[in-house]
Amino acid sequence: EYPNPPTVRHLVHHTSGVRDYIGLMRLAGNRDEDFFTDPEVLAVINRQRELNFQPGAEYLYSNAGYFLLGQIVAAVSGQTLREFAEAHFFAPLGMTHTHFHDDHNEIVTRRATGYSPTDDGFRINVTTLDMVGDGGVFTTVEDWVAWDRNLESGTVGGAEWVALMHQRGVLNSGDTIPYAFGISHGEHRGLATVGHGGAWVGYRAGMTRYPETGYAFVALCNGSHIDPMGLIAATAEVYLGDRMEPLEEPDESGEGATPDAGGNQAEDEPPGEDIAGRDRYAGSFYSPELDATYHIRGVGTAGLSMRVGKWDPLTLAEVEDGVLRIGGLVLRFSDLAEGRFSSVMLDAGRVKNLRFTRVQSGDQGGR
Template identity: 40%
Template sequence: MASNPRRVPPWIVLAILTATASTSIAPAAADEASGELAEQIDQVFARFDKPDSPGCAVAVMRQGQVIHKRGYGIANLDYGILIASDSVFYLASVSKQFTAACIALLVQEGKLSLDDPLSKFFPEFPEYDGGPITVRHLVHHTSGLRDYLTLMSLGRRRFEDVTSVDEVLELITRHQELNFAPGEKYLYSNSGYFLLSEIVRRAAGKSMREYAREKIFEPLGMKNTRFHDDRSEIVKNRVISYMPQGDGYQISYLANFDQVGSGGLLSTVDDLVLWVRNFESNQIGGDGFLPLMKTRGKLNDGSELDYAFGLSHGQYKGLTTLGHGGAMMGFRTHLVGFPDQRAAVIVLANLGTANPAELAEQVADVVLAEAIGESLKRYAGRYTSDELDVTYEIAAEGTDLVLKHTREVPGKLAPLDDAHAFSLPGTGIELHFTADDAGQITACRVGSGRAQNIRFAKDDVSP
């Protein structure tokens, strides 16, 4: 992307002109495409772009290039420091893909196997009914281990207090039962990824912070990224997070919480762009690294999961996605890639009421409008149910699918996490489309409340 002048929002100009000599205002962050595209993205984040509000750092990539990158709002309300592309956020569960990446690299180095039992690294763990827990189970959230953050909450432990690695290990190993037998189900567990960080330490002979710095962050040039395992450490450009309180905000920040693996990564949108680019350049890990990172988990019955190595496979309006979100304290984070379009949207927020996944989708509607419009056309058509004796018309209008019915006002359909699935907001109606082996949509099943799986055949399927 060509270098563009940094644009300064009008309220910042006003603040500079009216500030006293003792006021320190950081420069605004903006590295963005000019013209209508930038204005449309700015509009998505307009409610954060104020001198008294927490906000977001955003990076947008298309065809492998950064086309928009800037900050909106305030990183630290005490000092009026603006959010910039080098502002350092706590990533929460977006960290998991980096924990999983360390495991993948150790597998390639021959220092561990995904089928190694937990007892190889943690002899203190009890033997569970249903068989041994393996590294693979931890990666894909199929271990059955109870979530340590939930256990801390149920046990009325204060997250504000200092908690050591040994104390968390003792909390997890004290439980003699699992939620289910290993591999039987998928249930998201922070315990699994906390344990993965300790497996890295024991297999590599160094902390995950050191291993990730050596194997991932330094090779990729991610100079402002680290696993934050030292609560006393000074972090330049650190962002503070907030929750709403009355007409303003209150600090929501756990300075003493320094467990890593399930979370704990500090980073910037500048650095995360470099990480996304590695999914094309394959700069680290060799030929087997990226395929392993994208490998979906499987249950004992052979069912395939959407969850891979700290990344979830999904779809948005028919486009293939790969990403992860996070939430901890007042931080809300989301990184989503669109591999077929060589695109990505990164949103890091420091306000607990922000919804970065939704914001990222709104940005995708702007920058991938053409691709989304083409993708939605395959769903468009007339669908008839013999059981209900009714026909629905579904139209592709820009970046939206619209459900039309002769007795109802047309309604925009909202994409669901499942592939080829949409809902009609506020009604409880869901539509799950069926695709043939060639990807052509041939039917859909409609459900609402106590009436489910009603089949609608598409009238105009090409032979």
């Protein structure tokens, strides 16, 4: 339990502060190809003792929010999310080829396989997971048309439901955010838009509605290298360009650039992999919220690597004294005692302020 628990509304608008479960499962040492279950996801969410921020303070997309909303629907209705959506939305709208895919082993006729590019071509990239709510919808372009029309007609849900779907979230500060009920408000060259994009394994998808014009566009893609929202925007400009504001001319003056003393554009120095005083960092650090242990070891004469769970060893770089980084994962060390750091705070995008403490080898739980 959190000291200040988020509400259902917070989950809907991604203002809950609940840490993203996909990030948590990865940080616990799982790889993208590993299998885990709904109970395991609920367990890692339930182990969290902190939020990314106080509910309502900020907006930060979290897959945990809509996964939990699916769990709430199941608990209240006595049906799985798949059964509930079929009975109350998809069947009444005639969406006969749409479902929440909660069994990755289920055969679906005419299914498009997902692909990701490699150095010499492509590889199949499909999920082994069964989580739904935050994703997992299988559909067709024809079925999507029925869903899109319902966002205008309210055939299912009525006018009140349509209005609710478009209702934006409001932060504690009183500021309104673009995100509503699973769709987000925006604008494209002066035209108001409502839509959403998604990405998972070898699939990319997006939809954008232009309510003032009566046009809507969708892109369902089976390649992780494809930009559906970019395709939609380009297509919309073909059909709606005469109703849009003129394209902004690119600034070719060079104004606003910040040259360095030598007249070249300033660049950030890359973090160094040769780490002075690396023994301060080396050791094992345990997180009870992940139930996982991070093992940091010396490599070569001055480097550090980190290992957790099923990950291959990762080479760490020092951003500044007491701060190590690998990609978007930042480790902030503190509490120096007897020449060694005893605490770590981890930030990794949709997971923030995850705490670790130094443990002796063999004393920690987890992996």
